[in-house]
Amino acid sequence: MKFQQVYYVLDPESRILWVGGDWDDFALSNGGAGACSNRVLSTPLFQHVAGETTRRALARMIAAVRDLGQPLRLDYRCDSPTLSRRFQLTIQPMKDGRVLLVHDLRDARAFGARLPRWHSDASAAAQKCSFCGAVHLPRRGWNFAEDLGEYHPRAVEYVLCPGCTAQIDDAVTRLRKDGAPRSAATGGFGPVAD
Numbered sequence: 001m002k003f004q005q006v007y008y009v010l011d012p013e014s015r016i017l018w019v020g021g022d023w024d025d026f027a028l029s030n031g032g033a034g035a036c037s038n039r040v041l042s043t044p045l046f047q048h049v050a051g052e053t054t055r056r057a058l059a060r061m062i063a064a065v066r067d068l069g070q071p072l073r074l075d076y077r078c079d080s081p082t083l084s085r086r087f088q089l090t091i092q093p094m095k096d097g098r099v100l101l102v103h104d105l106r107d108a109r110a111f112g113a114r115l116p117r118w119h120s121d122a123s124a125a126a127q128k129c130s131f132c133g134a135v136h137l138p139r140r141g142w143n144f145a146e147d148l149g150e151y152h153p154r155a156v157e158y159v160l161c162p163g164c165t166a167q168i169d170d171a172v173t174r175l176r177k178d179g180a181p182r183s184a185a186t187g188g189f190g191p192v193a194d
């Protein structure tokens with residue numbers, strides 16, 4: 001998980017037409033070794049995204065960009081066991097129903113305590129937000145990853161936390177209402193009490 005920037009173009013059916021930047025590192029952090037760049041062309045993007053709610057949220061954002069012909073930006077976290085990392089995703093409309101997605105590394109900071117390595121497991125008891133990295137534990141509710149340290153779970157189901165769900169809903173709703181470029185990042189991402 002070393003990528004600084006990755007970008008890819010989707011066709012109108014959201015199949016990957018073209019990739020650039022550090023796709024292989026990006027894919028390894030998200031979809032595993034089978035997702036390296038020479039094997040993903042013409043495959044559906046959503047095949048490489050973990051978690052049904054994450055896929056739905058991404059699909060809604062891409063659909064809004066296509067429908068309105070306006071870009072959407074979203075800050076999100078994609079941490080490693082040692083680094084808290086903030087990225088910005090820009091979804092940019094192109095001609096003929098194509099869209100360009102750009103993921104840019106904005107900031108990386110070392111965690112005070114290293115987290116264990118974790119993997120995606122749809123049947124895990126712990127849930128992890130795909131957008132802010134917060135972790136929901138049975139009986140403990142939502143926690144920031146940095147507050148868990150060595151107690152961060154090894155297996156997580158990728159979901160959206162309530163705070164990120166609300167921010168994405170708001171960004172898509174405002175884009176559809178105003179038809180103007182909006183950022184979902186103004187309030188800062190993070191979980192809210194459930």
Ligand SMILES: [Zn+2]
Nearest residue numbers: 129132161164
């Ligand atoms: Zn979240």
